[in-house]
Amino acid sequence: MLEMAHDASPPAAPDASLVTDPVVQCDQLSVRYGKNWALKDVSAAFRPGAVGLLGPNGAGKSTLIKTLLGFVTPDKGTMRVLGLDVAASPLEIRARVGYMPESDSHIPGMNAVSFVAYCGQLCGLPPADAMQRAHEVLYYVGLGEARYRNLETYSTGMKQRIKLAQALVHDPDLLFLDEPTNGMDPKGRDEMLELIRDLAHHKNVNLILSSHLLPDVEYTCDHVVVVDKGAVATAGPIQALKGTRGRVYELRIKGDPSAFIGVLRQEGFDCHDTDEDVIRVFVTQMARTDGAPVHDPDPGARMLFRLAARERVQVRHLRPSVPTLEDVFARAVGEV
Amino acid sequence: MPIHDQGYRRYGGTRAAVGRAWQVIAGAGIRSIISKRAFIALMLFAWAPFLVRAVQIYVSANFQQAAFLAPKGETFREFLDQQGVFVFFVTIWVGAGLIANDRRANALQLYLSKPLTAAEYIAGKMAILFLFLAFVTWAPAMGLLLVQAIFAGSFAFIRNNAYLLPAITLFSLAQVLLASSTMLALSSLSKSSRFVGIMYAGLMFFTAALFQALRGITGSSGFAWLSPGDALEQLGDVIFRLEPRYDLSPAIAALTVVVLIAGSGGILARRVKGVEIVT
Secondary structure: OOOOOOOOOOOOOOOOOOOOOOOEEEEEEEEEEOOEEEEEEEEEEEOOOEEEEEOOOOOOHHHHHHHHOOOOOOOEEEEEEOOEEOOOOHHHHHHHEEEEOOOOOOOOOOEHHHHHHHHHHHOOOOHHHHHHHHHHHHHHOOOHHHOOOEHHHOOHHHHHHHHHHHHHOOOOOEEEEEOOOOOOOHHHHHHHHHHHHHHHHOOOOEEEEEEOOHHHHHHHOOEEEEEEOOEEEEEEEHHHHHOOOEEEEEEEEOOOHHHHHHHHHHOOOEEEEOOOOOEEEEEEHHHHHOOOOOOOOOHHHHHHHHHHHHOOOOEEEEEEEOOOHHHHHHHHOOOO | OOHHHHOOOOOOOOOOOOOOHHHHHHHHHHHHHHOOHHHHHHHHHHOHHHHHHHHHHHHHHHOHHHHHHOOOHHHHHHHHHHHHHHHHHHHHHHHHHHHHHHHHOOOHHHHHOOOOOHHHHHHHHHHHHHHHHHHHOHHHHHHHHHHHHHHHOOOHHHHHOOOHHHHHHHHHHHHHHHHHHHHHHHHOOOOOHHHHHHHHHHHHHHHHHHHHHHHHHHOOOHHHHHOHHHHHHHHHHHHOOOOOOOOOOHHHHHHHHHHHHHHHHHHHHHHOOOOOOOO
């Protein structure tokens, strides 16, 4: 039987600004389902604080989290969570992490406070402490008034919150949040993101937020690991990734944008179409200075106008934009 | 002020050792089941044979004319046989939803994301069923022995039939383990507790019917191993030092029970996982 540290307060979560040791480290991690590789040679380090695990559906985000929790045995590679080897110490790790699964999950026949207290007891909290924490955590996630209701009567948004509450009740050092805003209405989604942001930035809880929703990750996280087709496409601080040498322009033209996108790509620009027929063009530092006068305040715009004139394309709208995580994501997964 | 600003504080209290979560699971399961009045009624009904036997022992101990009712070793064997009916109903009532309901609600991933192993989860669930089954088999049988000693005013019967203590314990254990492991394995195969109950009843009735059909055709009761219930009966006869009722080696009867329990364990090991991988 495995003994944990007892009768002592668990150490406070490390201050993200002071601690640089990764909370999660994967080396050459590979997971195969049948003949398909869900993860292939994934090597990544998740820093303390809030880290987004970003990728399209089927990229391997949930598989990575389930592998870190020990649900899936990797075919190759090693993993460390909070400095502990996942293969050697799965129970010690699970005692210190909280997991909010993507799918609806609850324990049947319980009301919210019983359920959360029960989860606390499963994590080793004494019954009285677990009950007290359950009440506190339910208030924190905004379910204080509904805590005596049976879980089966909860709405989708409430179910998301209760999943967060059960993940928090034992005061984990690291939270795995798998698509936490799934199925929530806009107001509920904003509140959930606010909670996640508060946990990471004010309560010193490290968290890994898996999502395919770029705004969610951008709002709550400081770092991002972009996964695509079972491999890490890019990783790093969001600000650094967004602030790559260069500038983003929003461009709207008359007619079909796809032909002009082709031309831009031939000229070596990173660009992608958005839902609103706006072309987002990334002009690198090197391209910007290429052929433009040194004193030109906006050589990128001049180059785009010059290209449009050459191709006889009418520019309806052109303005410099702030690089978003979407641009980082699009570049990372090769959409540009 | 957003509701979350009311505070989230870090936990500074104690934590129990890893490895005790099965007790939490068992405790919660037991409390949930005994909160149902209909189940309490079933449990009281399951003790009715105990009351009848207790009256029988009282009468035989106090009235010479009723001495023929005095308990013998086989009285306890017959009593446990009768309790088999309640074992069947309690197994279905308590056991059918133990894992199936968790699978329906995707609760396995919640359980296994906590510091507990699949074995602890299974142990916790099995403890629930084990306790209630022991309560309708081992507990009343032992109670009868005690009642006999009290009404007779001596421990002579128990001394003369000392084998009864281990025999009752061993047979009850086989009965309870077989029922609980089989039911848990079936419960892990479905998300519907009703379907699990039907599967269990079907398994018991179909195998018994198959055995009886083969017995009718061949004239031999050597196929009793096909029916878990009959294999257990054969084993019970041997444990209680009675003439075995079937032409089946006790070793094969015991092997049948062991294989069923081990097979159920194998199914549980495969089915109780944090994630279901479909390839």
